[in-house]
Amino acid sequence: MDPNVEDRTPHCLLLPYPNQGHINPILQFAKRLSHTRRRIQITFILTKFLLKSTTAAAAAAEADISFRSISDGFDDGGRAHAKSFEEYTDRFELVGRETLTELLRELSDSGRPVDCVVYDPFIPWVLDVAKGFGLPAAAFFTQSCAVNSVYHQVYCGRLRPPLRENEVAVVAAELPPLKAEELPSFIEVHGSYPVVFEMIKSQFRNVEKADWIFVNTFYKLEEKIINSLSEFWPIKAIGPSIPSMCLDKRLQDDEDYGLSLFEPSLSVCLNWLDKHESKSVIYISFGSLVQLTIEQTQELSQALMILDKPFIWIVRKSEESKLPNNFPPENGLIVSWGPQLKVLGHDAIGCFITHCGWNSTLEALSLGVPMVAMPQWTDQNTNAKFVTDIWKVGVWAKKDCKGIVKSNVIIDCVEHVMEDGEEIRKNAIMWKEFAREAVDKGGSSDTNIEDFIITLKEKNEAK
Numbered sequence: 242m243d244p245n246v247e248d249r250t251p252h253c254l255l256l257p258y259p260n261q262g263h264i265n266p267i268l269q270f271a272k273r274l275s276h277t278r279r280r281i282q283i284t285f286i287l288t289k290f291l292l293k294s295t296t297a298a299a300a301a302a303e304a305d306i307s308f309r310s311i312s313d314g315f316d317d318g319g320r321a322h323a324k325s326f327e328e329y330t331d332r333f334e335l336v337g338r339e340t341l342t343e344l345l346r347e348l349s350d351s352g353r354p355v356d357c358v359v360y361d362p363f364i365p366w367v368l369d370v371a372k373g374f375g376l377p378a379a380a381f382f383t384q385s386c387a388v389n390s391v392y393h394q395v396y397c398g399r400l401r402p403p404l405r406e407n408e409v410a411v412v413a414a415e416l417p418p419l420k421a422e423e424l425p426s427f428i429e430v431h432g433s434y435p436v437v438f439e440m441i442k443s444q445f446r447n448v449e450k451a452d453w454i455f456v457n458t459f460y461k462l463e464e465k466i467i468n469s470l471s472e473f474w475p476i477k478a479i480g481p482s483i484p485s486m487c488l489d490k491r492l493q494d495d496e497d498y499g500l501s502l503f504e505p506s507l508s509v510c511l512n513w514l515d516k517h518e519s520k521s522v523i524y525i526s527f528g529s530l531v532q533l534t535i536e537q538t539q540e541l542s543q544a545l546m547i548l549d550k551p552f553i554w555i556v557r558k559s560e561e562s563k564l565p566n567n568f569p570p571e572n573g574l575i576v577s578w579g580p581q582l583k584v585l586g587h588d589a590i591g592c593f594i595t596h597c598g599w600n601s602t603l604e605a606l607s608l609g610v611p612m613v614a615m616p617q618w619t620d621q622n623t624n625a626k627f628v629t630d631i632w633k634v635g636v637w638a639k640k641d642c643k644g645i646v647k648s649n650v651i652i653d654c655v656e657h658v659m660e661d662g663e664e665i666r667k668n669a670i671m672w673k674e675f676a677r678e679a680v681d682k683g684g685s686s687d688t689n690i691e692d693f694i695i696t697l698k699e700k701n702e703a704k
């Protein structure tokens with residue numbers, strides 16, 4: 242290639258918060274930028290600990306992405322080695338700022354200067370560092386627009402927890418009225434996880450300095466909210482940010498996220514699923530962070546025993562001891578981590594019992610799988626509200642007054658989704674099609690990504 246042409250190829254640095262649910266969508270976005278005909282050079286940043294302990298190299302080779310690292314101050318063990326979440330957050334900011342500054346200098350000195358930084362607003366100091374270098378920057382929100390809108394109202398002081406008993410909050414005109422249990426857990430249970438809530442609010446502390454605001458959602462899914470937020474933010478929906486082979490299939494080798502913090506039991510799950518009839522299996526996962534109580538684990542186990550339907554349940558190693566003795570029964574498979582996209586995309590799956598993490602929700606929507614929502618904390622309540630009442634692709638298995646979803650409730654919900662819920666299954670297929678359209682050539686998300694690339698190229702050519 243003509244070296245002068247190569248020189249003008251924009252170089253984008255992307256930096257997610259270091260957990261699975263944040264890395265996945267930002268890495269997918271990087272792949273879309275890198276694979277396009279109007280190519281962008283990509284440097285994807287992980288913490289030093291994650292870079293040495295994951296399969297990043299494989300993802301790099303596949304997608305032509307250069308992986309580099311900065312330090313979060315815990316190079317030998319990551320967040321698990323911090324005494325508290327507060328210590329982790331403070332140290333990450335301190336050491337992260339320094340090491341990101343060094344990296345940006347090094348890239349510039351080595352003739353690969355960065356032209357744009359895409360950062361995760363969970364680490365808002367990245368935007369300050371980028372602006373210190375005079376760089377354009379894009380915030381990449383990994384939650385839904387509805388959830389961003391709620392958190393923003395709290396940040397601005399327009400929604401002040403605690404709510405009064407039975408209060409239905411009219412949070413913003415673009416949102417449906419929300420009961421306490423439908424708001425993020427930090428608002429529902431005022432004072433819970435204060436350090437995490439502070440981090441979530443701090444997403445907005447400098448966001449007005451961002452040149453773009455990307456959200457992992459798509460226009461049709463949150464049209465009214467996107468329109469409303471667009472009045473004061475340069476907001477662009479670019480999702481669902483999941484592998485292309487689950488949606489538009491334009492990136493032929495893009496079948497999986499390609500960077501897993503846990504080892505998935507790929508062939509065990511797929512061989513097992515191959516032996517089951519169409520739409521007969523329940524898939525259960527609570528993502529990478531949720532820890533169910535022993536009581537909740539036992540209620541769910543009992544429900545699965547009584548339902549007597551085949552199931553795959555993701556139970557991380559740290560959660561295994563909560564399962565009853567002699568579990569799973571013969572018709573069940575328990576693995577500590579699975580290839581979720583391949584499982585959800587398998588014809589044998591009939592229903593997804595999910596914590597409604599935003600990635601899992603978007604994945605189920607994109608693959609047309611009806612859901613039983615069992616939200617546990619953070620934004621999951623609000624995602625469950627939209628899954629059940631707005632998009633109508635699932636039912637919500639509600640907690641009792643002690644905060645437990647009883648086995649009979651789980652059984653009713655699963656039976657409804659798998660046996661009676663024709664409307665739900667029809668809606669699931671409809672949203673699957675809308676999701677594909679959004680990222681396919683000329684779709685709303687594809688157009689937003691293309692506009693971003695064109696702007697970066699124009700800026701570079703004007704330099």
Ligand code: UDP
Nearest residue numbers: 262528529530555578579581598599600601
């Ligand atoms: N996931 C996976 N295998 C599993 C369980 C989860 O690959 O066995 C992936 C899932 O596809 C999703 C991510 O982990 O992309 C979890 O993100 P989510 O936002 O749903 O939940 P979180 O882990 O952040 O609570």
